[in-house]
Amino acid sequence: MSTADSKVEIEEEKTKKQGTFEELPPEYLKRLAEGLKKYEEEIISTGGKVTTSGRKKKEKEIRRNLTKELKAAKREEAKASSSETPSDAASSSSTPSSSIQITNSDPTAPEVKVGDVPEHLGERIHSFGWVSSIRMHGKNLVFIALRNLGKQVQCVAHGALAKSDVIVNLTRESTIDAWGTVQKGTTEISPFEILLDYVEVIGPCPAEFEQLLNPDSGVEQRMNYRHLQHRGDILTRTMRVRSRLLFEYRKYLYSKNFEEVTPPTIVKNACEGGSEMFAIKYYDQTAFLTESSQLYLETVIQSLGNVFCILPSYRAEKSTTRRHLAEFTHLEAEMPFMEFDAFLGFIEDFICTVIDKMIEVCKDDLSVLNKDFKPLQRPFKRMTYMEAIQWLKDHDVKKEDGTYYEYPDDIPEKPERFLVDTINVPVMLMRFPACQKAFYMKKCKDDPLFTESVDVLVPTVGEIIGGSSRISDYDELCKVLEERKMDPKPFNWYLDLRKYGTAPHSGFGLGVERILCWLTNTYHIRDACMYPRYMGRVTP
Incomplete structure (x- = not known):
């Protein structure tokens, strides 16, 4: 020793x-x-x-x-x-740190990406990236965390290099070229590191960066500098999990013979009501940003079969809760010849298969973001709307006016989340009252007061998926439009789908950000978006 x-x-x-x-x-x-x-x-x-x-x-x-x-x-x-060599010592003692210059003895070392550094143990390499952190220990040792392509490696500068101009004046988030020899690290966090012998700054970062974003920054400050906040470790990991989640969604659906389509997001009429849609001037007429692509998906199941889309949807409701956005990523799917029981089984398999895969492929990120997340147990707990009403009574959950929830009351977010958080497993809440749901939802055969509908609820988040069987009968759909005093003319093209060769079908919509919150233990939905859009926020 x-x-x-x-x-x-x-x-x-x-x-x-x-x-x-x-x-x-x-x-x-x-x-x-x-x-x-x-x-x-x-x-x-x-x-x-x-x-x-x-x-x-x-x-x-x-x-x-x-x-x-x-x-x-x-x-x-x-x-x-x-x-430290005698020449290093002489240089350190006789030359002020602000004037020490280091030359690159061999700039021809092979270029190696940060993530590939462990493969070059014992070799002198050239790597590059952004400086995530700088830690100085005494006068002769500096640790630099180098970040690139979502990976990090520790770099070590010592002796004369640690006192050189480039290291002394180096700031966090500067971009650098770094040369050095790969060696084994001394901690579990840094099993490999680069022992530096030369560093060159490509893009310096002014010291004021530290005042823009720091642990004390409030929500608005972080949102104003979202373009810089993306460099942080937690947001980087969350965005990486989001990317993989979208990939796994597509992978699963393609394996089940789905085709991806891209319906328009500028529409003339509402899918679910219209009172909470963003109106825009579309040349010489008024149009809206879509709240759902479902109606358009239904137009191609006759030709393509199972279809899905992953597109933005918009809601103009003036809500500031932690689970609402004005713009969100909406995965929607429609499936012909699928009855309600089979539909419930499909949704359960879809969720469980994708989540199990995410736990496997994103284990490094999830170990930091949500280390306690466990694989889902099948089957999900199933509960009807009326059973949920009774559950709330049994647990003494009341409305703001002090009365119990009764049919056909809507169950708001707070009691809904209390229910699923208390049960503490995913819940498929089914058979909602027809008067609560959209006009296209099929009514239950045994009781037309209720619909073949389902919301999937998960602990800490609440609803992540909503779906139903669709009305496939032309006359029945016309009757519903009449009962709700909805003008059928804007829906003529939708009615044609029932008039010319109808078929039973089902579909669902999934909020990507809500599932991401659940998977990564993200408290507020704005932190599950690249650039969140909510009431009062439209920049950057």
Whole structure:
């Protein structure tokens, strides 16, 4: 064992005997405070209460991890000091840090992407990317986290390089070219690292960046600088999971003989009512941004069979809840010759298969975002609307006026979420009253007061999917339009689908952001979007 290692081991043994953690330097104490603040915010955001015992336990955990990191850094610094050459020492003692220049001894080293660094152990390489963090340890050692293509690698500068102009003046989020030798790291977090010998700044980042976004930034500040917030670790992981989620959706549906289509998002009439749609001037007439592509999907099931689309949908409701957006990503599907029972089975298999695959392929990101997420158990719990009404009575859940929910009351978000959070498993809530649902939903054969409809509810989020069997009979659909005093003329093309060769069919709509919130344990739906659009927010 080297003298440096021996000294560190003695200090570790001393710390163990004292039963306390090593005193942390200021930069580590700052990180400790930030960690505790983030912990408290997460507890409060989920409706919990921060307890003294819980906070102490979290502080102990963070302190332990920081202490390990500090000890590893001391080892590196000790090794760096012991390996410094006489010329390095002379340069360090006689030349001010602001004027130290380093030359690249061999710029022809092979280019290696950050994610591929472990494959080049022992080799001198050239890599590049953005600086995620900079940590200085003493005068001779600097750790730099280099980020590119969604991956990170730790880079180590020591000796004269650590005191050179480029390292001393380096700022977070600057873009750099880096040359160095790949070696094994000293911690589990950084199993491989690059021992740097030359760094060149491609795109410097002004120091003011730190004032734009930091742990104390409020919601509006973060949204104003969303274009910069995307560089953060949590949002990066969330967007990567979102990308894979869309891929797995398509993969599943293609495996079930679906075809993807792209209906228009500028429409003349409403799908579900029209009172909460965004009106736009369309040349010399008024049009709307679509709230659903369902009606258009139904026009191609006769030719393509099973179809789906993944497109934006828009809702103009003035809601500021944590699960509503003005623009959201809407996955919708329609299937001919599918009766209600088979339809319920399809939805369950669709959700479970995709979620199981996500747990497998996104395990690294989910281990950070939602480490407690477990595979889903089949079958889902099924509950009718009337059973839900009775459940709310049994659990003494009342309306704002102090009365119990009764048929045909709509079950709002709060009691709906209380129900699924209490049961704590996905719930298929079925057979809603016909008077609550859209005009196209098929009525139950055994009781026309109810529809062959379903909402899938999941804990912490609530509704993620809504679907139903569709009315396939021409006369029945005309009668519903008449009963609801809806002008049939704008729906002539939709009625033609029943008039000219109708068939039983079913379909559903899925909110991508809501499922992403559930999967990644994201509290607010705006953090599941690339650039969220909600009441009052239309930039950047």
